[in-house]
Amino acid sequence: MIETLKTLCALSGVSSFEDEVRDYIRKRVEPFADSIRVDAVGSLIVFKRGAIPTGNKLMLCAHMDEVGLIVKSVTKEGYLKFGCVGGIDRRILLGKQVAVGEKRIPGVIGLKAIHLTTAEERKKVPKLTEYYIDIGAKDQEEALAQVEPGDYVVFASDAVEFGNGMLKAKAIDDRVGCAVMVKLIEEDLPMDCTFVFTSMEEVGARGAFGAAFSVTPEIALILEGTTAADVPSLTEDRQICWPGKGPVLSWMDGGTIYDRTLFERLRRLAEESGLPWQMKHYLSGGTDAKAVQRTKSGVRVTGISAAVRYLHAPNSVCSCSDAKQILALARLFIRDVAGG
Numbered sequence: 001m002i003e004t005l006k007t008l009c010a011l012s013g014v015s016s017f018e019d020e021v022r023d024y025i026r027k028r029v030e031p032f033a034d035s036i037r038v039d040a041v042g043s044l045i046v047f048k049r050g051a052i053p054t055g056n057k058l059m060l061c062a063h064m065d066e067v068g069l070i071v072k073s074v075t076k077e078g079y080l081k082f083g084c085v086g087g088i089d090r091r092i093l094l095g096k097q098v099a100v101g102e103k104r105i106p107g108v109i110g111l112k113a114i115h116l117t118t119a120e121e122r123k124k125v126p127k128l129t130e131y132y133i134d135i136g137a138k139d140q141e142e143a144l145a146q147v148e149p150g151d152y153v154v155f156a157s158d159a160v161e162f163g164n165g166m167l168k169a170k171a172i173d174d175r176v177g178c179a180v181m182v183k184l185i186e187e188d189l190p191m192d193c194t195f196v197f198t199s200m201e202e203v204g205a206r207g208a209f210g211a212a213f214s215v216t217p218e219i220a221l222i223l224e225g226t227t228a229a230d231v232p233s234l235t236e237d238r239q240i241c242w243p244g245k246g247p248v249l250s251w252m253d254g255g256t257i258y259d260r261t262l263f264e265r266l267r268r269l270a271e272e273s274g275l276p277w278q279m280k281h282y283l284s285g286g287t288d289a290k291a292v293q294r295t296k297s298g299v300r301v302t303g304i305s306a307a308v309r310y311l312h313a314p315n316s317v318c319s320c321s322d323a324k325q326i327l328a329l330a331r332l333f334i335r336d337v338a339g340g
Contacts, residue, residue, distance in 0.1 A: 062177025177223030246276030255286030
């Protein structure tokens with residue numbers, strides 16, 4: 001499970017540029033799938049038959065894309081001006097290593113040196129327009145020979161296990177959900193399941209809406225990464241959830257009120273099997289569930305998430321045990337739905 005997660009995190013998949021992630025997943029699961037297709041907006045939809053034929057009753061969903069940057073223009077000096085794809089905190093950008101486009105041109109994010117700023121400027125977070133990417137080009141012509149406006153930019157970061165069972169990597173949100181689904185597809189299942197690896201979640205759950213409209217499930221299980229804020233600067237009531245304390249079960253977030261009966265089933269399954277679980281202590285964020293729930297005549301949705309520190313940053317942190325426990329709980333949930 002963890003090796004699969006590390007491999008997925010190392011791939012590049014900025015929203016709408018998920019090709020590398022999708023190609024890897026497709027190659028990995030194709031031998032186990034009964035049908036597999038890519039829809040018009042790039043979501044990968046995998047159907048796998050189980051012991052009980054139930055058709056599209058149950059859909060599992062995780063998004064392939066990650067936050068990143070996109071090149072907007074090139075200055076005469078050869079620097080790249082960029083915009084954000086998805087929600088990124090501008091405070092974390094300075095000095096970060098990046099790779100630009102399919103050629104993986106190395107670069108570093110720059111900003112005016114602090115000793116050249118005014119006292120007033122030092123009180124504020126720099127505007128996005130003040131940043132640039134330095135790819136070492138001598139001028140605009142040399143830069144344009146390597147990159148062009150519209151190229152995606154991904155954070156350059158290694159996936160590394162460290163500390164007390166923790167994993168550091170980019171894109172844990174939501175390659176952790178993708179890893180769980182890959183492992184499930186490779187197993188024998190108690191019922192038919194449709195697995196949807198969605199595109200463009202980070203820019204508004206765009207892939208999930210079309211995929212759910214196509215599949216039309218009765219029940220959807222959303223597998224995600226969610227914000228952990230267990231840091232010293234926050235009081236406990238605002239820390240949301242904690243890596244290492246088990247899967248996060250969703251009952252409400254910024255976009256969805258989850259099905260109460262399905263939430264209770266997940267909670268019961270976790271407790272009966274001895275798996276730790278937790279809820280968010282502070283409501284924030286949103287997932288593909290908000291799009292899936294509102295599809296056609298409505299879909300019953302529930303969610304399991306991994307608590308992830310430093311979400312949407314070049315280096316996020318999660319607990320390896322949490323990832324394994326999410327896989328175990330998702331497996332139990334499928335078995336429970338198959339049993340009626």
